[in-house]
Amino acid sequence: MYDLSVYLLESGHMDTQCKYLSKLLESFEHKPEIEYSVVISNGEEKKITWKDLENECQSIMNSLKGIEKGVVLIFLRHSSSLHGTFFGTMMAGHTPSFMPCTSVKQDPALYWASHQKLLNHIKPTAIITSKDVSQEILQAKLELGNTKIIHIEDIEIPESKINIELRSEDEIALLQHSSGTTGLKKGVALTFDAIVKHAESYSSSISITEEDTIVSWLPLYHDMGLMACMIMPAYTSTPVIHMSPFDWVGKPHLLFEVIEKYSGTLTWMPNFAFEHMALYAPRMPHNYDISTMRAFISCSEVCRPESFDKFFNAFNEKGVEKSMLHTCYAMAETVFATSQSTLNRKAKRILVNQRDLNRGEYVRIYDENESNLETPRQLIETGSIIEGLEVKIVDEDFKSLPELTIGEISISGTFIFDGYYRMPDLTKERVMNGSYMTKDLGFFDSSGRLYVLGRVDDLIIVQGRNIYAHQVEALVSTLEGIKPGRISAFGIYDPRIGSESMIIVCEVENGQSSEESQKIKSTINKLLQSTIEVVPKKIRLVTPGWLVKTSSGKVGRKENKEKHLRESKGGDN
């Protein structure tokens, strides 16, 4: 095994270059012909060696020459250029952030207009994109200020090698954007130190090595794709096979095809993906050998044991074992993983009473054969806390609660984020005395295993995407025909897809014709699809006065969700 400290000393990088970039430089120098990654796009497979990656990084550094150091937004569709663009930006002394591009069903004008506020806030020094995406930006007439647009098609490898900028451990390495409470995406700022400490801790908890092969269809603008399938494996020199999310969703068998071809060992995906794969099982065109797999890890939305059961029943004959199905609790604010179930052992399940699952209540665990429970619910652990983090369950006064008592999950440790980029108030609100308040509810069992139940606030997690209800309400409130401020959005778990669905109830003026109602619903669908990439499962237009207000005069989500469910007799649940 090569000793990094010896390399750093010999190459003169010791005490100068940060550990993360030093590790990449080491791989460039010592294994140029070794495979770094394979990117599959439109049926074509492109192998990337470490030398290829270095060349791509050099080209990006070349294109960023002379540009003021700052945040660089990367709007690129799935391609082999993604990794080199990201790392090259880091190496040029900038702070990269992957951003999603428009999908076929989105209106580019609406999509890009929704990014103007973000651009004004971040003031990126450059945007790296492709010419087709750049055309959309141009047509949307975005005010870009001094932001330079760099076309990926135009980048060229420099005639002589460019020196990599020295980056210190406490510098911001990257921004990870996710849905924000005010409609403005928040950029989770992570230092080089944090991403290294996370990579070392998490890779150790799942015993990942260079011998593993990660298979992923996750987009890299999502923390699960970025951290588990790019930032960490680049550090551990673990090869990753990347598929396009669009290819996978339409042809879920591609995941197994790639696992078989490349002897895949690890993959991460949200809960709904287990359901989606199981649904597709009867159409699987081939009996794939996926016995090389060590773990399918469920993450990014509440893990449901019933989704694992469907996946197991569908694919047991293809080699899926229960001991391969694992769970992880993760968020961008802790780089990625906070807890992880132990590999090679079945994730623990417990039987509880749904009625006990309220904040502050003690959770009684029942015998698995107990049949007298009126509201039985099986929960699955999200594992033990990984090294370097400390997790507490706290009450409303931030006092620690004992095991088996439900409270908010608060996290402190060595790889907590550095704050939300240029949002000091929001950072202060969420980080208290050095602990990140997750707004997730959960509890520990007597063995230190964490169970995650849901949210304290109004976050709706739709197929792994975080959407704030009040963000949706604010967007819909701007539309003609809707009574401003008279909207309630909430999430309801949909067991058919294994994820939450969004329901919107809006008050409209009396006497709307069915054509007018249909037009309002279509406009809401189009707006939300194009701006937050989520389509509501149901839009309910109601007459003025239908929505329940709280004692403070606000439209109450919980109350309106209950009223909606009562009136629809649970038809949406």
Add this chain to the structure above:
Amino acid sequence: MNRHEIKEIIEKSIRTETEYEGAIKEGMAANDIEGWDSLAHVRIIFRIDHHLGTQVDLNATYATNTITDLIELFVNEAE
């Protein structure tokens, strides 16, 4: 299978996957039907394919604008 039968299968598949209860007309687009998101779209296509014994190219379905376009796509595929 004739066009009418294919249309009925498509309509039934849309209702099953979106749980949409309103009227479905041929000129409607996905945006006109609540619950028709990208995942529901794939599930609708899986379901139609299953009933018709077809395997349409998903990209071709993304290019359809209305339910009429979707019906025509499956009519051609089922021939």
